[in-house]
């Protein structure tokens with residue numbers, strides 16, 4: 001029997017419990033329960049001072065700030081991201097959005113193998129990934145081939161033939177939370193002669209990734225979810241050491257030039273992954289991102305994952321106990337090895353329910369079409385009692401309201 005006292009005991013034993021103090025969270029009474037750290041992580045307390053310091057530097061040092069600090073900050077962010085995703089420090093660049101990074105990586109991959117212009121992805125992939133991959137396949141004169149959502153290794157193997165140059169998937173399905181077998185799919189892709197490209201937006205910082213170990217070719221991801229980098233925080237692009245030297249970026253910008261400040265009139269790519277830099281990096285955003293990355297590094301991804309598995313396991317047990325009788329079913333895989341950091345519930349009228357939960361019950365989660373209520377359980381700021389209380393509030397709301405008859409305008413999904 002799971003009760004609040006039991007959840008509180010889990011908090012007492014939780015080595016990551018003190019991390020909640022390192023975040024700025026709303027002071028509302030009663031405090032909202034934040035189940036959306038998988039969409040926008042909360043603000044690290046240190047972020048404001050870090051941004052303030054660079055604003056002050058801009059004020060006092062003007063353009064000298066670049067050499068004195070800002071160029072080094074960009075490298076520091078790439079190093080930190082590399083550490084989180086298990087990559088060589090020289091294999092990652094930070095900047096642009098995930099969408100742009102994905103476009104650069106996918107275009108470069110297909111450009112490197114013109115005789116293999118097709119791309120394999122899955123139907124459940126995030127919309128921006130589908131749009132970009134379609135455009136890149138079109139541009140190469142190839143086809144975007146879709147396999148079923150969250151495919152296993154056999155489904156991917158069956159889809160890759162000698163016209164496929166790229167297999168591009170998300171590590172965690174953004175709707176269901178299903179975790180794909182990155183290592184096995186990467187292996188099978190390589191053996192079939194194609195390149196692999198992973199979107200780590202929903203796994204970096206909550207699931208160990210191990211890009212170098214797994215032999216992944218290319219990866220991208222955002223930093224505003226489990227890495228707590230802030231709204232619109234810069235994305236990252238990984239290229240396997242040794243591979244990037246043979247790739248051409250579709251955006252040959254001056255920051256990716258071998259010698260940007262020589263101002264040459266002809267583009268010469270920087271060695272390795274640095275050629276994928278495009279324009280001037282967003283220093284204030286990078287300053288805001290570094291404290292989030294430092295918190296993940298301090299906690300360690302292995303410890304974060306252990307807590308994440310326990311949090312999602314608790315939410316699933318409580319959903320079975322309290323929500324199943326209310327016609328709400330767990331969609332996320334029950335096997336912890338097959339799920340990421342969020343829990344998806346199939347819930348009639350999910351968008352309206354989600355809006356009601358925010359406005360009337362102080363539970364901030366989100367909904368995804370057609371009927372998924374998503375609960376992101378970000379381990380660095382959530383307590384086990386928060387999961388208990390949030391699930392209790394959801395059950396009470398669903399029991400009390402005839403939610404399927406409510407017509408509240410859910411507004412645009414964030």
Ligand SMILES: Cc1ncc(COP(=O)(O)O)c(C=O)c1O
Pocket residue numbers: 097098099100126128129170174199201202222235
């Ligand atoms: C898997 C995945 N890829 C990409 C994106 C968005 O990319 P961008 O940073 O370009 O907005 C998201 C946003 O939630 C996402 O979940």
